[in-house]
Amino acid sequence: MERLSLSNSAFEGDNNAYLFADGPETALIDTGDWTTTTREQLVAALADRGLEFADIDRVFLTHWHHDHCGLAGEIQAESGAEVCVHRDDAALVEGDEDAWSAMRDRQERYFEKWGMPEPKREVLRDRIAGAGTTDETPTVTTFADGDAFSVNGTELEVVHASGHAAGLCMFEADLEDGREVFSGDALLPVYTPNVGGADVRVEHPLEKYLRALRRIVEADYARAWPGHRDPIDDPAGRAQHIIDHHEERAWRVLDALDRRGPCDTWTVSAELFGDLEGIHVLHGPGEVDAHLDHLEQAGAVVREETEYRLADGVADDLAATEAERWELAF
Known part of the structure; x- marks a missing residue:
């Protein structure tokens, strides 16, 4: 080889x-x-x-x-x-x-769900056309x-x-x-x-x-x-490092919701990654959405329409020391 x-x-x-x-x-x-x-x-x-x-x-x-x-x-x-x-x-x-059309339709639905501004959507449409x-x-x-x-x-x-x-x-x-x-x-x-x-x-x-x-x-x-x-x-070490990276990112998502209050995916993405350009306009909110979905499954956040908020008691966990924090579903 x-x-x-x-x-x-x-x-x-x-x-x-x-x-x-x-x-x-x-x-x-x-x-x-x-x-x-x-x-x-x-x-x-x-x-x-x-x-x-x-x-x-x-x-x-x-x-x-x-x-x-x-x-x-x-x-x-x-x-x-x-x-x-x-x-x-x-x-x-x-x-x-048909498969590519379904993909692009699904992307458009996600852009709406994430709260992506129209100018950023245009950037992506041009890039992925x-x-x-x-x-x-x-x-x-x-x-x-x-x-x-x-x-x-x-x-x-x-x-x-x-x-x-x-x-x-x-x-x-x-x-x-x-x-x-x-x-x-x-x-x-x-x-x-x-x-x-x-x-x-x-x-x-x-x-x-x-x-x-x-x-x-x-x-x-x-x-x-x-x-x-x-x-x-x-x-194995590299894989564990990435697992740890995602756990750290999950805490950053929770911290953003704690500071901003209920908000959509695009707002959390801006808190984590700032202003995005090119393909990162897709990747940034996409990654945040994946984390919000995972945290919702774990009971750490609650989704209401397109906005997310911390579940009851999670703010107290964020204020605790790292050793006292409850374990996420990783």
Whole structure:
């Protein structure tokens, strides 16, 4: 297996594609986006190894976001490669117009629910207008949690890790240093993957993501190969760090409600992140909404229409020392 680093203009850092070419089959995990620069980089990286798109037999996708699946259609058009993705993301990867229309309709409903100002909505509409649009979209084969694939003698086992995206999956494998995982965007070395805004189809996204992180902690992998940037040598430690980060953020959400009184998601987002631009206009309130949903499930906040307030007694818990605070449902 080799890691191919591909450029990405987004804040997460360079994308990774993982090449398996040490046997009769040539396979990729993720492809990078469909920009000319990324395509040229992937073509060059394959050429350095005596390969081209036409040689690729299978592509395994971690999820539907274009920076991970963008070239899958073009690869399939040139090679006839089988493109595999979790069933929850299949329609978006295939470019199904109904699926993309439903996504945008749901985003609009969330913008209203969050209390997003109209000028910010326009920023997002302009930015996401071309999402899912490419000249080549693949026909996919779907998989589910627990499915396994053999690639040149290496068994890849699917681990569904929903949260950041409905169909986000990792792939476990026994590699050089033991049980390792291709973590996609479920576990990144620098940034914490956005939950809530990155895929508005996910119900209770923070709950699902925390479950995936605990699974990583329990698995205690020898190494994680993430969707962006460098390998992670302590995946369990990194996963626990992100769990702790979300617990800290939950207290910040509660503190904002304590200071502001009943308010909507957009107001809490402004308290936490200030004025947002670009894709963060989606990610900021989306993440806050995921936390408010999780806190509502835990009984810490109460929702009334589009506003949230602290549940009875929570203000006293906020005033207590950290050691005395009641435990959230993490």
